[in-house]
Amino acid sequence: MDLSLTADPPSAPTAAREGVWLACIECGEASPPFDAIRYTCDDCGGLLEVRYAEPVGFDAFAGEGVWRYADALPLDSGVTIQEGGTPLYRVPELTDDVGVETLRIKHEGMNPTGSFKDRGMTVGVAVARELGVERLACASTGNTSAALSAYGSRAGMETLVLLPAGKVAAGKVAQASLHGARILEVDGNFDACLDLVQELAARGEAYLLNSLNPFRLEGQKTIGLEILERFRADHGTVPDRIVLPVGNAGNTAALYKAFRELVQAGDLAVDDVPKLTGVQAAGAAPMVEAIEAGADAVRRWDDVETRATAIRIGNPVNAPKALPGIRETGGTAVAVSDAAITDAQRALAGAGIGVEPASAASLAGLRKLREDGVVGSEEDVVCLTTGHLLKDPDAAAAAGTEPEPVPDDLDGVLSHLDDRT
Ligand SMILES: *Cc1c(COP(=O)(O)O)cnc(C)c1O
Numbered sequence: 001m002d003l004s005l006t007a008d009p010p011s012a013p014t015a016a017r018e019g020v021w022l023a024c025i026e027c028g029e030a031s032p033p034f035d036a037i038r039y040t041c042d043d044c045g046g047l048l049e050v051r052y053a054e055p056v057g058f059d060a061f062a063g064e065g066v067w068r069y070a071d072a073l074p075l076d077s078g079v080t081i082q083e084g085g086t087p088l089y090r091v092p093e094l095t096d097d098v099g100v101e102t103l104r105i106k107h108e109g110m111n112p113t114g115s116f117k118d119r120g121m122t123v124g125v126a127v128a129r130e131l132g133v134e135r136l137a138c139a140s141t142g143n144t145s146a147a148l149s150a151y152g153s154r155a156g157m158e159t160l161v162l163l164p165a166g167k168v169a170a171g172k173v174a175q176a177s178l179h180g181a182r183i184l185e186v187d188g189n190f191d192a193c194l195d196l197v198q199e200l201a202a203r204g205e206a207y208l209l210n211s212l213n214p215f216r217l218e219g220q221k222t223i224g225l226e227i228l229e230r231f232r233a234d235h236g237t238v239p240d241r242i243v244l245p246v247g248n249a250g251n252t253a254a255l256y257k258a259f260r261e262l263v264q265a266g267d268l269a270v271d272d273v274p275k276l277t278g279v280q281a282a283g284a285a286p287m288v289e290a291i292e293a294g295a296d297a298v299r300r301w302d303d304v305e306t307r308a309t310a311i312r313i314g315n316p317v318n319a320p321k322a323l324p325g326i327r328e329t330g331g332t333a334v335a336v337s338d339a340a341i342t343d344a345q346r347a348l349a350g351a352g353i354g355v356e357p358a359s360a361a362s363l364a365g366l367r368k369l370r371e372d373g374v375v376g377s378e379e380d381v382v383c384l385t386t387g388h389l390l391k392d393p394d395a396a397a398a399a400g401t402e403p404e405p406v407p408d409d410l411d412g413v414l415s416h417l418d419d420r421t
């Protein structure tokens with residue numbers, strides 16, 4: 001299957017419902033979207049993608065949030081908690097500090113459960129309802145479980161989440177817990193959790209809502225649509241580059257799909273498509289390795305480690321969609337140290353934007369690419385920050401100032417302040 005920007009929209013199989021179908025990105029096999037549960041191609045096991053007979057452009061969009069983009073989605077409405085419509089912050093000092101023409105921060109931490117995963121779940125859980133399944137499941141580094149638990153409970157469905165024991169930030173486990181998910185703590189890393197939950201799903205025990213699920217990525221496309229609409233309204237152009245953290249590379253794949261559909265709809269010139277630029281932590285960087293080596297596939301890393309637990313992933317399942325996305329748009333991928341991630345987290349916090357470590361990887365990556373001369377000073381850039389500061393309170397406290405004990409009297413407080421200045 002041709003994942004290039006200029007490929008024509010393929011023709012629909014006769015069984016397609018309302019011009020929407022699923023297509024295998026490897027062999028092109030097409031199937032109706034809601035007649036059976038499938039996550040990968042029946043024929044070859046390749047990744048599936050939702051296809052539209054007539055991809056829509058900006059004129060089709062009305063309303064707010066993710067469902068503003070309903071005409072670009074496989075359903076007219078979803079299980080909603082008012083996701084999407086997140087801010088695209090201006091950061092004048094950071095812009096000067098990084099040394100680019102324009103820098104805007106798309107803060108996905110401002111979604112209902114505090115990460116972009118909500119955009120995928122508002123669609124994915126609605127599809128689960130359409131398919132008539134009873135139990136939802138995901139493997140998660142944390143945010144997917146938080147989002148699925150919230151959307152699953154709103155839809156009145158049972159939710160099962162598999163988490164790598166001891167490797168999920170406190171805020172995320174608290175969310176899954178309060179929203180009533182059954183939390184299975186697996187004695188293994190995220191990739192092991194994903195292997196397990198895929199086997200459970202294959203046995204029909206639960207409906208899988210990891211980003212392997214093609215419907216989730218449809219919801220996440222709206223990040224790209226929002227960025228382009230807002231940026232164009234403010235600056236009269238689209239950004240040259242979008243820099244984003246990469247874990248399973250779902251967002252990279254989703255943004256690329258959003259751009260391809262706009263190109264097909266005639267609303268975005270191929271030359272204007274923003275360069276998709278992925279950032280990984282140095283301790284979990286299989287996508288960076290593949291991009292640097294010019295490889296067709298990603299090699300699974302069995303041992304991964306980083307403070308940015310949301311992207312502590314060694315086997316990015318969406319790599320077959322994301323690698324063409326990075327290459328075709330003229331983007332790149334870069335690895336950053338945990339120390340650089342923490343520096344970037346502090347810099348964002350200094351602009352009033354509170355993010356979790358994985359989110360700060362985008363700014364850290366941009367800084368590195370700017371230093372290396374890969375990103376030029378004339379570029380208009382958007383950095384995606386994927387999750388809220390409160391997701392990982394321990395990381396925030398470790399990166400920030402220390403509380404100072406003081407006595408319960410004014411003189412004592414004043415003398416403490418004098419001592420310290
Ligand atoms: C899920 C997640 C990521 C990784 O996104 P992918 O689409 O899997 O690459 C990055 N940051 C945060 C905060 C996340 O929750």
Ligand SMILES: [Zn+2]
Pocket residue numbers: 024025026027028029041042043044045046
């Ligand atoms: Zn196939």
